[in-house]
Amino acid sequence: EILKSYQKKNNVKIVKLTIREQPNRDYKQSEIKRPIKIIKEGIPLSFKSSQGEVNITQFQTDHSIPGACSYIIKCDGRSVIYTGDFRRHGSHSVWVNDFIKQACESNPIAIITEGTRVPNIEGFRNSTYRRDEQSESDVEVRSREIIKNHPGLILVRCPSRSLDRILLYYSLAKKFNRRFAITPKIFHLIDCFRMRLDNMEESVIKQYYDNYDLPDFSDKNFVIYLPRKGWGKFESADYKGYQKDILKIGNYVTYKDVKKEPEKYLLYLDYFMLSELIDLDQKPGKAIFLNSVTDPFNEEMIIKEEKLNTWLKRFGISKSETVHSSGHSNVDDLVDFLQKIDAENIIPVHTEHPETFQEFGLSGKVILPEKGKKYSF
Structure with missing residues (x-):
């Protein structure tokens, strides 16, 4: 990257950023061919x-x-x-x-x-590291109270690749007769995990299903929240890849379904889905945002969190304290x-x-x- 500053008329400074590809590699191409071997669990x-x-x-x-x-x-x-x-x-x-x-x-x-x-x-030495420590059991207890006591729409943000956390909120949604609405990407993660298991040995499959009780996509308490694409009419032509498969499965909901019966949903919503709040259009004070991710710890995360808070404030959505357990x-x-x-x-x-x-x-x-x-x- 080359950053140049130019002084123009009226003391206006123009900054120009030029990105140039490195002409020479700063590493040597290896001539050694390394065999790739897949290690199986517990087998040397x-x-x-x-x-x-x-x-x-x-x-x-x-x-x-x-x-x-x-x-x-x-x-x-x-x-x-x-x-x-x-x-x-x-x-x-x-x-x-x-x-x-x-x-x-x-x-x-x-x-x-x-x-x-x-x-x-x-x-x-001061033991300050012990403050605010939470286990996965603590997350379940605190989340259960929030979901139990809120009558309206509940939005939840949790690590999208944390299968334990996703299954936790699915079980809590089921317990309180709500539908846990996940994103197409989370659906794809679970679907790939399931297909991968199907190709493993029977003993391994049993072990994983004992630890990860994957829901069936016909379960009405576990649905996919399909965002609008293209013309916004939820037509097949507007979706690609695994998102198109969702239309075939049929177990999906849209903002219309959530808006009609908000009290029946626990909706996954993260930073990249904030524009969905426009379509969901909840009355101020009726929805709550259950925050189940780590607190921001760098500048980029702080900026994103400030933007998220601004969106929530604009729509009158209260935000819970952080309910999260570290990995x-x-x-x-x-x-x-x-x-x-x-x-x-x-x-x-x-x-x-x-x-x-x-x-x-x-x-x-x-x-x-x-x-x-x-x-x-």
């Missing part, structure tokens, strides 16, 4: 190395989206643990507890661990996790404050990783 993948046979085992873990995994890499009777993103306060803490057991038995020489929610040293382990759970696994070396990654790990009182050595440096054990 083996390969030969200069240090002997290496076995990698993948374990399902609990995070804010399905499919998150932790790994145990074994070689010569020792192991390196990689946690990936995980939490212990979600709906599937048993997965993490099972992984702790497997990790302990693997004789770990090192653990590479996430630390997303680890604060700076001062915040850790990452809280500090106390993380310390307990690391103490139980008890690796000789602890390498924090995915954290803004790796130095705080030295305050955890762990028996192992905390290594603050440096870019480009190789570590041997």
